[in-house]
Amino acid sequence: MQRVAQTAIEAGKAYARLAGGDAAAGGDGAIGLLRRALLYLPAHDHRKVVKASTLDVDLICLDCEDAVAEARKPDARQAIPDILSSTNFGRSEVAVRINPVDTPHAWHDLEAVLGASTRPHTIVVPKVDTPEQMEWLYDAVQTLSPDSNTKPLHLITQVESAVGLHFLHDICQVGKDRGSAEDRRIIHDGLILGGDDFAASIRARRTPSNRELLLARQQTIVAAARFGLTAIDIVNIHYKQGLDLLEQEASEGAEMGFDGKQVIHPVQVPIVQAAYHPTPQQIDYARRLVDAFNAHSDAGTGAFEFEGTMVDMPTVRQHQQVLWMDNHLQAAAAQK
Numbered sequence: 001m002q003r004v005a006q007t008a009i010e011a012g013k014a015y016a017r018l019a020g021g022d023a024a025a026g027g028d029g030a031i032g033l034l035r036r037a038l039l040y041l042p043a044h045d046h047r048k049v050v051k052a053s054t055l056d057v058d059l060i061c062l063d064c065e066d067a068v069a070e071a072r073k074p075d076a077r078q079a080i081p082d083i084l085s086s087t088n089f090g091r092s093e094v095a096v097r098i099n100p101v102d103t104p105h106a107w108h109d110l111e112a113v114l115g116a117s118t119r120p121h122t123i124v125v126p127k128v129d130t131p132e133q134m135e136w137l138y139d140a141v142q143t144l145s146p147d148s149n150t151k152p153l154h155l156i157t158q159v160e161s162a163v164g165l166h167f168l169h170d171i172c173q174v175g176k177d178r179g180s181a182e183d184r185r186i187i188h189d190g191l192i193l194g195g196d197d198f199a200a201s202i203r204a205r206r207t208p209s210n211r212e213l214l215l216a217r218q219q220t221i222v223a224a225a226r227f228g229l230t231a232i233d234i235v236n237i238h239y240k241q242g243l244d245l246l247e248q249e250a251s252e253g254a255e256m257g258f259d260g261k262q263v264i265h266p267v268q269v270p271i272v273q274a275a276y277h278p279t280p281q282q283i284d285y286a287r288r289l290v291d292a293f294n295a296h297s298d299a300g301t302g303a304f305e306f307e308g309t310m311v312d313m314p315t316v317r318q319h320q321q322v323l324w325m326d327n328h329l330q331a332a333a334a335q336k
């Protein structure tokens with residue numbers, strides 16, 4: 001007899017096992033891996049830091065990379081320790097996006113992050129193109145953070161070029177191999193598709209349909225699923241108009257299998273988070289479907305008719321993910 005989780009919490013654990021990642025079961029306790037919206041802001045812009053701290057957003061990313069002009073890179077880096085120790089970001093996961101590892105800034109950015117008295121939950125590393133760059137990153141963290149018993153730092157890498165997409169599985173493999181049970185200084189648990197840099201890399205023209213990014217979006221989702229990582233979708237830079245298009249794009253990303261989306265302005269946050277939030281109808285349907293599956297399973301039936309459609313295990317697994325998301329949303333709401 002094959003029974004599946006009836007409660008959202010059980011579903012969450014089951015989904016984490018399916019995804020192959022213990023962190024997905026809420027390994028960090030407080031933050032889990034709810035990453036519906038990742039809000040970027042330039043780290044040296046104090047007003048935006050203050051504004052971000054007032055928002056109900058899953059992930060806040062203090063950017064030292066492309067939001068910061070070359071001449072202001074030191075200002076952004078130097079602001080990080082003070083922001084981290086003096087700002088209450090509420091329930092939000094807090095990340096710092098360092099500069100790419102093949103720039104002279106990366107080492108200094110890492111020094112600032114790892115040396116801070118309050119560390120962020122997560123580092124985002126842009127433009128990871130090769131497994132060698134991933135090895136460099138792990139070596140750098142080991143050197144700058146010699147104590148292997150420190151609280152694990154989550155790592156999200158960005159795929160942003162043709163080369164990065166080509167080597168994506170090898171890059172993730174380095175994260176899997178180096179993040180052993182003995183050394184959990186960093187846990188690679190997310191991928192971001194940097195759609196705008198990627199478009200530039202393949203000489204694409206950006207369109208509202210995003211069809212030029214379809215392959216990269218799907219390959220990012222597939223690699224993330226294979227390695228048990230969260231997958232975070234492209235940015236929509238049109239924050240002043242076309243918010244209906246943002247809603248459509250976010251819903252499409254959720255349907256495709258992304259766990260969340262990058263955003264660049266506060267106005268985009270609630271739209272994107274709502275699009276990744278299962279509706280009460282979807283949650284109710286998922287619960288009833290899982291219950292019906294278990295009843296049929298007890299009676300020795302695998303495939304059965306449910307409200308006019310055929311249901312068997314793949315459909316059940318899809319709906320367990322709805323219950324997993326609902327579980328995490330409830331936990332997040334309880335922390336507000």
Ligand SMILES: CCC(=O)SCCNC(=O)CCNC(=O)[C@H](O)C(C)(C)COP(=O)(O)OP(=O)(O)OC[C@H]1O[C@@H](n2cnc3c(N)ncnc32)[C@H](O)[C@@H]1OP(=O)(O)O
Pocket residue numbers: 039040041042047048049051052063066067196197235237264265266
């Ligand atoms: C596409 C490739 C990528 O790499 S995307 C990631 C890199 N880019 C970024 O991080 C850009 C982030 N966004 C921004 O810097 C701003 O939103 C830009 C686009 C410059 C617009 O800023 P601004 O002219 O101040 O907007 P506004 O007057 O409409 O702002 C209203 C209030 O909201 C604030 N705000 C704005 N953006 C953010 C943000 N990203 N995070 C937090 N707060 C933000 C503004 O400061 C303003 O609040 P206040 O009036 O200052 O209190």
Ligand SMILES: O=CC(=O)O
Pocket residue numbers: 126158160193194195196197198234235
């Ligand atoms: O970093 C984000 C991108 O679109 O590029």
Ligand SMILES: [Mg+2]
Pocket residue numbers: 066126160194196197
């Ligand atoms: Mg980018």
